[in-house]
Amino acid sequence: MSDQQQPAVGSKSFTAVAINCAAKAGEWIKTKLGNHTSLSLKYSAQDLVTEVDKGSEKMIKSLIQTHFPDHSFLGEEGVEPGPEASAKALQSVRDAEYLWIVDPVDGTTNFVHGFPFFSVSIALAYKGEVIVGVVYDPMRDELFVAEKGKGAYVRGKRMTVSPDDTLKCSLIATGFPADPTYALPLNMKGLQALVPEVRNIRSGGSAALHMAYVASGRLSGFWEFGLNAWDLAAGSLLVTESGGHVTDTKGSLYDIGVRNVVATNGHIHEEFLGVLAKADAAG
Ligand code: 2AM
Ligand code: CA
Numbered sequence: 001m002s003d004q005q006q007p008a009v010g011s012k013s014f015t016a017v018a019i020n021c022a023a024k025a026g027e028w029i030k031t032k033l034g035n036h037t038s039l040s041l042k043y044s045a046q047d048l049v050t051e052v053d054k055g056s057e058k059m060i061k062s063l064i065q066t067h068f069p070d071h072s073f074l075g076e077e078g079v080e081p082g083p084e085a086s087a088k089a090l091q092s093v094r095d096a097e098y099l100w101i102v103d104p105v106d107g108t109t110n111f112v113h114g115f116p117f118f119s120v121s122i123a124l125a126y127k128g129e130v131i132v133g134v135v136y137d138p139m140r141d142e143l144f145v146a147e148k149g150k151g152a153y154v155r156g157k158r159m160t161v162s163p164d165d166t167l168k169c170s171l172i173a174t175g176f177p178a179d180p181t182y183a184l185p186l187n188m189k190g191l192q193a194l195v196p197e198v199r200n201i202r203s204g205g206s207a208a209l210h211m212a213y214v215a216s217g218r219l220s221g222f223w224e225f226g227l228n229a230w231d232l233a234a235g236s237l238l239v240t241e242s243g244g245h246v247t248d249t250k251g252s253l254y255d256i257g258v259r260n261v262v263a264t265n266g267h268i269h270e271e272f273l274g275v276l277a278k279a280d281a282a283g
Contacts, residue, residue, distance in 0.1 A: 014124050015147055017067045018134040021102075022120045024063070025056040026138035029105060034114055042081035046178035048108045053077055056104035060122065064100050071124075072096035076103050076230045083179070083259070086228045090257060099125045101256065103230035106135075107206030121208035123233035125256055133237030135212045144212040144238050152241035154216055161244040161265035162217040167197045167275070170220035170268055173210045174203055175227075183225035183260075186249075186281050190223065193279030194272075207261075211235020214263045215242035221264035221272050223249060225283060229256045235263070245269045249282040 029052055036050040057077040064073060072093045079089040093099050100122065105111055107118030116139040124132040131148040144159070146152035152159045164170045172194065177183035195201055202219070204210060208231055210222040215238035236246045236254045245266040246254035251273050254261070260283045264272055276282040 013067070014132050015134070015145065017064060018122045018124060018132050019143065019145060021060045021063045022122050022134045022136035023143065025060050025104060026120045026136040028059065029056055029111070029118070029120065030138040033111065033116075036112065039112060044178050046109070047081060048112055049077065050105075050108065050112065052111065053105045053108055056120065057102060060102050060104060060120070064102075068098065068100075071098040071100055073100045073102070074229060075101075076228065083226065087257075090229050094128055094256060096125075097127060099128075101125060101130075101229050101233040103208060103228075106208040106231060107204075110205045115205065117204045117206055117209060119206050119209045119212070121230060121234045123230075123237065125233065128256060130233050130237045130256065133234035133241075135208045135234050135238060137209060137212075142212075144215060146215070146234075146237040146241040148237065148241070150241070152215055152238045154212070159216045159238070159242040161214065161239070161242050162220045163267070164220040164265060165267040167194070167221075167268055167271050168199065170198050171218075172198045172201050172221045172223075172272075173213065173219050174201060174222065175205065175207055175210070175224040176203060177224065177226040179226050182283075186225050186260075186283055189279050190276050190281035193275050193281060197275055207231040208235045211263055212238050214244055214265065215239045217242075217265070221262070221268055223260075223262045223272070223276070225249070225260045227259050227261060232256075232258065232261055239263045247273070249273070249276055
């Protein structure tokens with residue numbers, strides 16, 4: 001693609017394509033709720049995939065490739081299951097100039113069970129840094145969108161994180177990882193330590209939507225272990241562009257390789273990390 005055809009970094013067209021992909025895929029997914037025809041297990045009995053995950057990814061990938069044939073693509077369904085394969089897949093593309101990072105259905109377990117909390121997550125990274133993030137919830141028709149340096153929006157309104165400045169007045173979310181040997185025990189230790197410290201804890205089942213909810217102030221924090229780039233990339237930009245903070249569970253700043261995440265409104269971040277560290281639940 002010539003320089004003339006190549007849109008500038010952060011230009012509307014990257015975002016417009018991301019929005020178009022998420023909206024189209026999301027609408028299609030919604031029509032499939034309750035009537036998917038195939039269900040298979042990937043890595044474990046908790047790791048599900050349907051023809052809808054695969055179809056959604058195919059739709060998004062082909063739309064992106066139509067607009068940006070030179071860009072690289074990392075999608076959940078193009079990667080073998082399991083943490084090693086995910087890390088390898090990310091490694092092979094992380095130096096790409098433009099990299100689209102896509103979760104075609106985030107919250108597949110919810111989708112399969114008819115629990116209406118799942119999303120499509122689409123991010124674009126430029127030289128490893130996320131510059132566009134879109135998370136779409138088709139059940140509520142809510143599209144969360146962020147552009148690096150330009151803020152984050154939902155339903156056309158600028159998002160800001162919650163003002164809560166202590167854990168005591170914070171609503172927090174987490175996800176329960178499938179990995180029973182490393183991630184789940186850490187999560188349970190963190191849960192035990194955090195429950196008495198916060199207003200309450202939720203577990204909705206879509207990491208990307210949890211991140212969008214931190215961005216929009218509905219949650220003040222979210223943590224989870226063992227996630228992949230496609231679960232977090234779009235949401236990380238939503239949170240930071242809404243004034244929040246995203247790190248790994250030990251406090252290092254977010255990058256697209258982070259698997260153990262803490263995302264907050266910023267005000268409670270240190271207190272949150274402190275509780276995890278004290279409970280030996282930071283990994
Ligand atoms: P998914 O639905 O795209 O798989 C819920 O706790 C979060 O964890 C969701 O974002 C979900 O994404 C992700 N998830 C579910 N099973 C997983 C697994 N086996 N490994 C890593 N992440 C998983
Ligand atoms: Ca998925």
